[in-house]
Amino acid sequence: MAVFFLLSGEKPTLSYSELRHLVKVLGGVDAERVDERVASAEVDNRLAAEIVHRSAYTKLAAVWLGMGRDYEEVVFSDNLAEAVEGRRSFDVSVYEVGGVDVNSVDVEKKLAAAIKMHIPWMRVNLTTPDARFAAVITPSNCFTGLLISEKPKHFFSERKAGNRPFRVPSAMQPKLARCLVNLAINSRGSRVLDPFAGSGALIIEAGLLGHVCLGVEVKTWVCNGMWRNMQFYGVGLGHVVQGDARHLPFRRFFDAVATDPPYGRSATLGGMPFKNLLKAFAEDVVNVLTDDARLAVTVPHTAYPDLVDAFTGFRVLEHHDLYVHRSLTRRVVVMKRE
Numbered sequence: 367m368a369v370f371f372l373l374s375g376e377k378p379t380l381s382y383s384e385l386r387h388l389v390k391v392l393g394g395v396d397a398e399r400v401d402e403r404v405a406s407a408e409v410d411n412r413l414a415a416e417i418v419h420r421s422a423y424t425k426l427a428a429v430w431l432g433m434g435r436d437y438e439e440v441v442f443s444d445n446l447a448e449a450v451e452g453r454r455s456f457d458v459s460v461y462e463v464g465g466v467d468v469n470s471v472d473v474e475k476k477l478a479a480a481i482k483m484h485i486p487w488m489r490v491n492l493t494t495p496d497a498r499f500a501a502v503i504t505p506s507n508c509f510t511g512l513l514i515s516e517k518p519k520h521f522f523s524e525r526k527a528g529n530r531p532f533r534v535p536s537a538m539q540p541k542l543a544r545c546l547v548n549l550a551i552n553s554r555g556s557r558v559l560d561p562f563a564g565s566g567a568l569i570i571e572a573g574l575l576g577h578v579c580l581g582v583e584v585k586t587w588v589c590n591g592m593w594r595n596m597q598f599y600g601v602g603l604g605h606v607v608q609g610d611a612r613h614l615p616f617r618r619f620f621d622a623v624a625t626d627p628p629y630g631r632s633a634t635l636g637g638m639p640f641k642n643l644l645k646a647f648a649e650d651v652v653n654v655l656t657d658d659a660r661l662a663v664t665v666p667h668t669a670y671p672d673l674v675d676a677f678t679g680f681r682v683l684e685h686h687d688l689y690v691h692r693s694l695t696r697r698v699v700v701m702k703r704e
Contacts, residue, residue, distance in 0.1 A: 368430040369414045370509050372461060372502050373403045374423035376541075380686045380698060381423035384545050388417050391553060401504050403463050406430060415515035420575060422545035426461070428500045428511030437473050437501060437508045446484045449512050455491035456481065458499045459513070466503050477501050477510065530565060531598050532591030537565045538626050542664075542688075542698075544571040549700050550622035550662040551577065559620040559654065561611035561647065566592035566604075568624045573601030577622075580605040582614065612646040616654040623651060623661040629669060641672040648676040652703070659703045664688075667697040677701055 373381035385405055386397040394417075395408035409417070414427035429449050434440035437460075450456065458477045460470040478490050481499060488497075498513040522544075523529070527537040547558060547568060558572040563581025565588070572579035573596065581604070583589045589608045596604045609615055611627075627647065629640050638646070644665075651661075661680065665673050667687055674682060680701040688696040 367408065367410055368406055369409050369411075369427050369514065370400070370404055370406045370430045370502070370511055371397070371414075371417070371427050372425045372463070372500075373405060374425055375403055375463060377423060377686070377688060378403055380545060380688070383684055383686065383700075384421055384548050385417065385424050388421055388548055391551060392416060392420075401507055401509070404502060404504065404507070404509055411514050418515040418517055421517075421548060422541045422543075424517070426500060426516040427514045428502075428509075429514060430509065430511045431499075432508075432510035434508050434510075435506070437468070437477060437503060440477065440480060440501075440508055440510050442481070442484055442510070446481070450485055450488065450497050453488065453496035455489050455495045456485075456497040456499055457490060457492050457495040458501055461500060461502045463502060464505045466505055468503060473501065473503070525567075525570065525599060527565070527567065530595050532565055532594045534565045534588065534591070538567040538664075540567060540571055543567040543624075544575070546624040546626075546662040546664070546698065547572045547575060547577070547622070549698075550624040550660050552621055552658055552660055556621040557619060558622045558624055559614075559616075560625045561614060561623065561651065562625050562627050563592055563606070564588065564626070564628075566595045566606075568626070569604050569606075570596060570599050570601055572624065573604040574599065576603065578603050580607060580620075582607050582609045582611055584608070584610055612643075612650055614650055614654050618654065618656055620654050621656050621659050623655070623659065623663070625661075626664045629666055640669060641676075644669070644672055644676040648678075648680075652679055655703055657703065661699075661701045661703075663699050663701070664696045665699065667695045670697050670699065673699060679704055 389397045397407040432440045432442040458474040500513045502509040525540040558579040560568040569581040685699045
């Protein structure tokens with residue numbers, strides 16, 4: 367079944383990479399980008415809903431039933447009636463992206479009238495519809511489909527760094543943390559390690575996604591705080607180990623590493639320069655990984671050459687730059703063990 371996905375406008379290239387990898391890992395057919403913020407894939411409804419829930423940067427999924435250069439030129443597919451079989455009422459919701467500015471109420475009325483021409487037995491119900499149609503309007507296209515799933519607007523709010531019981535400076539926000547976990551895994555059962563776990567942002571997201579996960583931190587008070595956060599958010603599959611990322615006490619157990627090494631902070635690991643820290647970490651982490659393991663790591667973009675030099679036994683699959691402020695651009699790097 368052809369499904370289209372609306373991607374977040376915050377980080378479009380990263381959003382698409384996350385979606386494409388999730389479609390592959392979870393058993394769908396490769397995603398294809400069909401607009402700046404719209405991608406499609408062959409997945410069933412159950413899998414589409416799982417992807418929306420699991421992803422960081424996918425906003426909604428809908429069965430793809432119509433498309434046009436604008437909302438007045440939408441051509442609907444022949445299986446529209448089949449897609450809504452057994453339902454008696456519907457409504458239409460408009461999503462404006464890429465700077466589009468339309469009268470959403472007017473568009474909803476016009477699209478509802480066009481849909482009703484194909485399914486005359488259905489009536490419009492704005493309060494409790496049996497079916498919801500989504501119309502995603504971009505500067506160049508209008509995508510219309512039967513809504514499968516939509517991520518709640520404040521999905522990440524409770525877990526934002528400033529809202530956690532235990533907080534540390536420069537903690538990663540939950541949305542990016544979840545994305546890193548999704549880029550690092552190679553199956554629903556991947557075991558996830560964060561060797562520089564801090565307050566536990568990545569481990570919390572990995573645990574909430576159902577992964578066995580473990581965070582390593584060198585300081586006792588940080589470990590205690592991380593555990594407090596994990597308990598607060600109900601992460602039942604998470605573990606905390608006090609230890610050194612340069613000397614990890616595991617062997618060939620983890621399938622995924624998602625981490626944010628401590629760069630540009632007042633206290634790095636043992637005061638070691640960042641370049642040396644990356645090299646020591648790379649030399650040791652290879653011993654804890656399974657053969658097909660993946661890593662998703664963030665570093666300052668200026669430190670990217672040091673990262674590549676350190677991880678000689680890994681192949682870089684992709685990277686994405688995320689502007690933070692004038693003096694910092696983060697680079698998200700995805701690697702695979704060779």
